[in-house]
Amino acid sequence: MSNLFALRNYARKSPSALPQSILFSSSPRSLTIYDSYPKSIFHFLVLPRVEAGSSVGIDDLESLKTLFAHGRESAQHVLNALNEDAQEVKREIEQEMQERYGFKWPIWIGFHGAPSMHHLHLHVLSSDLCSERLKNKKHYNSFNPKLGFFLHIDDVLSWFDSEPSYYHEMIKLDQKAYEKLLKEDLLCWKCEAPMKNIPNLKAHLQEEWDKVSKREKVKAERKRKLEEKQTTESERIEKKVKLDD
Ligand SMILES: [Zn+2]
Ligand SMILES: [Zn+2]
Incomplete structure (x- = not known):
């Protein structure tokens, strides 16, 4: 990956400053871009933007781990907003599937347990993992929906409703433990x-x-x-x- 800070730079820019080849859509709270290394037929990234008047700054949006560390309530706010915008992206993908293929297939929405790029990003991708860009074990295991490295958004949101001990365990997001999964x-x-x-x-x-x-x-x-x-x-x-x- 050429620029590890690319996502952070996009999230700080006004959406109108981004080329059409990168930007798919935007809202006041997020940007959706085309993943430049798509691992499925459809693959987008939803990035949170710094919201005016929010206590959540660009450094808090570094990753899931930093977002949870900033505070439970603000994390829930940011993640719910990302999820809503991702659901809209999902609807648009489904429409495109219908037009291009005549049918639709499931779409996965989730985070990587140990991300490789700076700035929080929610993956929205079709459930096929058929792509030229999928080249190695790490690529595959990071999207295998059953392995545990790919954290489905619904699972992450369910942490807020779980026992406090479980919540605190999950938000530790032990990077080493997640990285180990990639070698399975x-x-x-x-x-x-x-x-x-x-x-x-x-x-x-x-x-x-x-x-x-x-x-x-x-x-x-x-x-x-x-x-x-x-x-x-x-x-x-x-x-x-x-x-x-
Ligand atoms: Zn990622
Ligand atoms: Zn099989």
């Missing part, structure tokens, strides 16, 4: 089959995705035929009614 063996996130190496994993993920795509296309075709049949049937009934008159 490769397993398909979908069927849990062990994978010998990255080329095997990538071929397998492609097969998993092709299966989904094939199944969804059959479903869409079946639906189209059914609708066609229903229109011809109602036309026939209409004609019959006219003849009976």
Whole structure:
């Protein structure tokens, strides 16, 4: 990654100063950018901005860890806002999926337990992990939704409703412990089959995705035929009614 501070720099800028090739959308509290190293067919990052009048400054927005360290209430405020904006991004991805592929598939929203870039960023990505940019074990394990390194936003938000002891344990965000997870063996996130190496994993993920795509296309075709049949049937009934008159 070329500039570890790139995200922080974006978050400090006015959205209008960002090129269209980077910026996807913005709100007063966040910016959504295209991930420049997409690990799935769709992959965006939602970055919090410093809000006017807020006690949460740019340094508090460094990571999940610093955000929680700043305070529970402000962390909840920032994370709820990020989640709302990410849900909007999700809706837009789903629309694009429908237009481009004729069906939609699940979308993951979450943080990395141990981030590699400065400034908090919420990943919003489609559940396929089919991308040229996915090149090594670390890349894959950081997005494997079952490994524990990828922290789903719903899980993070649930910490606020948990027992105080659990909350305090989770917000420690022990970076070393998370980084260890990246070295775990490769397993398909979908069927849990062990994978010998990255080329095997990538071929397998492609097969998993092709299966989904094939199944969804059959479903869409079946639906189209059914609708066609229903229109011809109602036309026939209409004609019959006219003849009976
Ligand atoms: Zn990240
Ligand atoms: Zn599999």
